[in-house]
Amino acid sequence: MTSTTAPRGDDRKSLSAYRAALREFLESDTALDEWRGRHYPTVPAELQHHAQLMKLLYAGGWNRYGWPVSAGGLGGDERHRAVLYDELSAHGLPVPGQHLVMETLGPPTVRFAPEVARTLFPGFLGGTEWWGQGFSEPEAGSDLASLRCRATREGDDYIVNGQKLWTSYGATARRLVCLVRTGTTESRHRGLSMLLIDVDTPGLQTRPIALASGREELAEVFFDSVRVPASRLIGEHDQGWAVAMYLLQFERGMYAWLTSTVLLQRLNTLRNQLRDRGIRRDGSAVRLGNVYLDIVALRARSAQTVQRLAEGETIGPEASTDKILLGTAEQSLYDAARDLLGPLIDIGTGPDLDTWRDEWWYSRAATILGGSAEVQRGIIADRVLKLP
Ligand SMILES: Cc1cc2nc3c(=O)[nH]c(=O)nc-3n(C[C@H](O)[C@H](O)[C@H](O)COP(=O)(O)OP(=O)(O)OC[C@H]3O[C@@H](n4cnc5c(N)ncnc54)[C@H](O)[C@@H]3O)c2cc1C
Incomplete structure (x- = not known):
């Protein structure tokens, strides 16, 4: 029997019921075969094909567990997400690259920017778009608190100027979660804020970076007077470090x-x-x-x-x-x-x-x-x- 949707009702939050139904789906749906044992010549091709898998998982409700209903999920917690990854891998399927980034960027968005999560996160979960993480800069990697990409408040907007580096999937991401300087350089971690920025905003440019394998996995991102609505703040103004610390527990x-x-x-x-x-x-x-x-x-x-x-x-x-x-x-x-x-x-x-x-x-x-x-x-x- 092919089970086309994830369990609901009383079973909604039961891990064992979720795992059993997910297994049945992964074992019986032959449409999934096209994701098994594939090699993709380019990173964009891989992400595009994985996005199709996410659409399928989303339509059946499978990858919506572990995320709150208010953000397009079906409830449950981190253990549901862990079961999803376990079962996909155990059944020879890829865990979409988008989910790697989502594990980092999803939790802080859901917690610190509920309205952004309500409107935009379902698209990420459903594979219609993906996001990138813009933290590192040319001279700020390990020492993140020294970052210099600056956002200046102007009315209801921030104006962003500077550069990010090593942004995974940055060349194809639709939006970037960026840690930016809103205080003085000396304020270090106390003067940082986090913003979700659309890559099609005028003034923003991405340039792919090829790894040693030749795959263009990363990108550098340039901001030239990029206007971002203040409603895209994740957390409070100047409180980006607390959000980043919350995020790192999920990233790691x-x-x-x-x-x-x-x-x-x-x-x-x-x-x-x-x-x-x-x-x-x-x-x-x-x-x-x-x-x-x-x-x-x-x-x-x-x-x-x-x-x-x-x-x-x-x-x-x-x-x-x-x-x-x-x-x-x-x-x-x-x-x-x-x-x-x-x-x-x-x-x-x-x-x-x-x-x-x-x-x-x-x-x-x-x-x-x-x-x-x-x-x-x-x-x-x-x-x-x-x-x-
Ligand atoms: C494949 C890949 C994907 C990435 N994806 C992203 C992404 O999506 N978003 C993003 O923002 N960043 C991303 N990064 C950047 C990554 O987070 C940084 O490369 C990392 O934090 C190190 O920073 P750095 O490259 O500036 O090196 P540096 O900080 O300059 O470090 C250079 C060397 O000095 C050592 N070092 C530095 N400080 C100390 C210290 N205090 N004690 C001991 N040793 C020290 C380091 O261990 C390292 O060996 C990615 C990097 C790679 C390689």
Whole structure:
């Protein structure tokens, strides 16, 4: 039997009912096959195709769980989102790239800008548009509080001038959540605000940046007197740092869970591909076992974080542990793939090998994006362990 919609009524918030119905849908709907085992030549092509998957999931209600009704969701909490990612990955489907960014930008929008969430978030969830995160700048990455992209209040609007850098999916995103300076430079984190900015506003320009793999995954963004309505503030004027800190727990916590589901799927695929290609190397079983342990360690930690977020707890600096385990697991898997597939990963062609090659390159950034591993260790030492 094909179940076309997610459970409702009394079952609405039951995790087990949601998981069971979702599994049935993912196992029985043959329309989903076109998303399995695909390699996309470009990032825009991938996002476009993933957007179609989101439309399908949205129409059935599946990816609306875990988000409030007021923002286009169907209620529930972070655990519903965790189940969705788990099941998509377990069924050989991609977790749409849009969901990676949504895990970062959705929670603060829902909490600090309910009206923006009510009007615009359903489009993000439904795959008709996606957003990007404009925090980093040429001279402000780890030291985010030094950022200089400035927003000046003029009547009911802000006028934004400056630049953002390394914006994931920034070249195709419809809107950008930007952290901007509204106070003096010396005010550091106290003089920042967060704005949701439409990329088609006059004065805004995006320029794609190609990664080492050649894929144009990131972008730099230039603002020349870009007019943004003050109604697009996420949080209060000059209170952007508090919003950013709230956001980071999701960027480091939910993102880690989501990625762990993908890593498990990829480890399974690697094992099958090595077997199908007849590749046997000394120590390969131990190597794969160690990767599994790295992923399981991440998931053990991450499951707790998801649970705590679902209970409304503040994770704060503790999310840095999830981020470090994530970087470790990601690089462990892709380094193993590289070593075990050997020269195939460098010179082989075909969807499987092209995907491994792109992913290996991307995994180099796993200890940089979302806050570098060195900085995370510093946060844990100072703020969690309170070392002298
Ligand atoms: C693939 C990818 C996707 C990204 N996506 C986004 C995005 O969507 N939106 C966005 O806003 N940004 C994004 N970024 C930017 C990312 O958040 C920054 O690259 C990261 O925070 C590091 O900042 P930086 O590049 O300026 O490096 P820097 O801060 O200049 O750091 C350089 C080196 O110095 C080390 N270092 C810096 N400070 C310390 C310290 N206090 N203690 C110890 N070591 C330190 C760092 O670990 C690093 O090795 C992305 C980056 C990548 C690679």
